[in-house]
Amino acid sequence: MPVAVELTPAQRTADTLEEHRPTQTPARPERSPWRCLRSRSMRWWSTANLFSNLGTWMQLTVQNLLVLQLTGSAAMTGLSLSVQAAPGLLVGLLGGAAVDAWPRKLTAAVSQAVLGTMAFTTAALVSFHMLSVPALMVMAAVTGLVATVDGPATSLLGNDLVPESDVPSAIALGSVVHSVGRLAGTALAGITIAVVGEAGAYVVNGLSFLFVSAVIPFLRPVARERKAAPTPPRGRAADEPRMALREGLAFFMGRRRLVALMVITAVSAVLGRNYALTLATLVTGPLHGGPAAYGVVSTVLAIGGTAGAVLAGRLRRPSVRLVAVLAAAGGLLQMVAGCAPLLLMLLVVVVPMAIVESISDTAATTILQTDPPPHMRGRVLGVWNSVSTGWGLAGPPALGLLIQVAGARGALVAGGLIIAAVIGAGALAHGRLQRVSPAPVREAFATAS
Template sequence: MPLPAATLRSLNHHNYRLWAGADLVSVTGTWMQVLGVNWLILSATGSATSVGLSLVLQALPTLLLGLWGGSLADRLPTRPVVLVTQIAHAIVAATIACAAMSGPTSMTPIYGLVLASGVVSAIGGPALGKFGAEVVPPADLPNAMALGSVINSAGRILGMSLAGVLLPLTGAGGLFLINAASFFAVIAAIAAMRSSEMHRLVPTEASAASVRAGLSYVLRTPRLAVLLALALVLGSLGRNYQVTMAAMSAGPLHAGPGGYGLLSTVFAIGTVAGGVIAAGRRHLTVGLLLGTALLTGVAQTASGLMPGMTTFASLMAPIAVGAVIIDTTFGARVQLDSPDHMRGRVIAVQGVVSAGAGAIGGPLLGWLCDGIGPRLTLGTTGMAVMAATLVAAVVLARLAKVRLGRAVTVPVQGLLFRRVPAEQAPALR
């Protein structure tokens, strides 16, 4: 059954078609490298803890440097920043390939290169997100972001599948070389884009593009601050399903590695479906985000009660759908509701929140699963997600009521009246 035209409307734009194709190639290469790094470290050390250390090193730079990357994205034109960081990524991936092929006796160089890759992502990530918003008109940005979720899910599935096939043939080094080459697909796509069809966001003067100004904007914008706080809770307690699915497979479900692989596949299919559903919506609203978060929390709570593999997997699919709709809607609102001159820093704050949620949620859920069991962990965290969503809904409703209360009715052209913000009323009187 063909998808409705509205679901694919961003593909009507030449620049977005190039961007989407390059994104699929790049994401596929990235996930091939993820599997290659994990396998290289695990086979050399025999320690899952060592693999976890590499994940921390990958995320740490975003927590420490992400806000400065956002400031850079607001100060400079995004195109050259994206090109430089893509080249840097390619160099790091090629260097990891050389290190892997030389048969390293120590994992220290590999850890160092993983950290370097994280630094490049932290500095260039906000510019990459901002540039992605420039290849489509603002009205089509939610659709483009939803299709981006589909592409990311498809690239993850394709990358992990290809890596599994190629790893015995090429070794981890071959996967890293393929990833290095994939970044040139992004460079080629940018070079082929039509400048006349770009929707550029004007860079901000350096004096107004500081990290402090970005944080100040977030803190003095209550609606944005509430959404970010909710995203932190949802990301830490309502995500990280790789942890809880593994714990359920090894524990109550007695499904073993095969069951964990099956659940991961079901979850991945659900993310693709969620992206398609989000792409088919003309508007991604805060109401949609809150409603989906509440339903996902209910499903998460119920999943801990499922007696067998089939029933548990049947809830993983809709949970994955909800997760993508939440992430896509949140990303769209963060970008569309922020002024252009703050876009890079707001994207950076979003990235820091996402990285923080992963850093907090993974260990916390693992500790809870070990302490109280995976079933009770899913039930407890699911109820926490529902509670956080309801609190956020109440606060946002009050903020909307206060904002409405600040509006006044003023006469315009005799008997016509218009509601305007109170601070604008004196100018109209």
């Protein structure tokens, strides 16, 4: 029989206070856009990426100048850029499969070292006056081929350095680094050519790649619980290339939210992001501005994009719905920009356009890099690299034709209207499917979106 224990008045009072003590409110999740920088590895990685971006944009500027000097043809300059982008279209999925199959840090370090070697080789050819157009095209093609592995490897390695909830912050920081590197690298190209020559610019870029490669071994990825990749059926090797490619493509196309993300991004990229065509034509045409005026617009776009990237760093778990809303808002703002009667009014609209675009891009990239299971992320990025290269190559000619037919204002308004209409139609279809589908299907679709 249990023995009753008499509590003293002090004990009874303590128990009463403990019973009615308010529960401690859990700390609110941190939303600082710079929270990823708490990781020492991320600080080193961001510094290395800044130098790499400076060198890359410097080399790209010099490369365009070299093609112009060798051929005197703007068309050949565009061809060199297309040759460098073509491997992403043709073998992007294969590069992503390699990233899934190989150790990520080693893959990223080796690919960066190879890119540095390519830059040093080009510098030697320039120094000894041996660089020709065919040689430059070959170098561009090989660089593009290596980039099909380097892009997914370095992107996923950067995400591995922070907790999953801080991945949007890491991607947003990468966008800021990219914007700063693009502006500063392009500006430094002229200074570098004047001081050390064109070959020197390639040497600087090669050193930036080697710096990244040297930093990678000292990075410490965050330990995460990883689900093992499914065991393949007997008789088929897990690393069989064709099997890996089919799995990556099948996963991507079977994942509704990734397909929806692809459609939203493709429509927005082709009809709403080629500002070098649409806004340049609008400023120099109906608004009667010149190159200086378009330079002001480009600067405002860059500032707005950087501000948007900082704001996007506050995201934690972005959804496809958020990307769709932002893309539709960007389309509507684009329509307003097409109707702007004065340059000043265009500048006012351009700022929110750039902010919305930057946040949307960061949210989409976060979903793309965190939604698939870890063993599939390289292949998913490979599929994305292929399809995005496709619309990147086809978009400018299609938009140029639209500008030729409808004019700059008409292209902006029509493009924005199509973007909003496609997203609206997708939202209606999604809502209709939720209403008519059985509960299990409806729940599966909601999970996917």
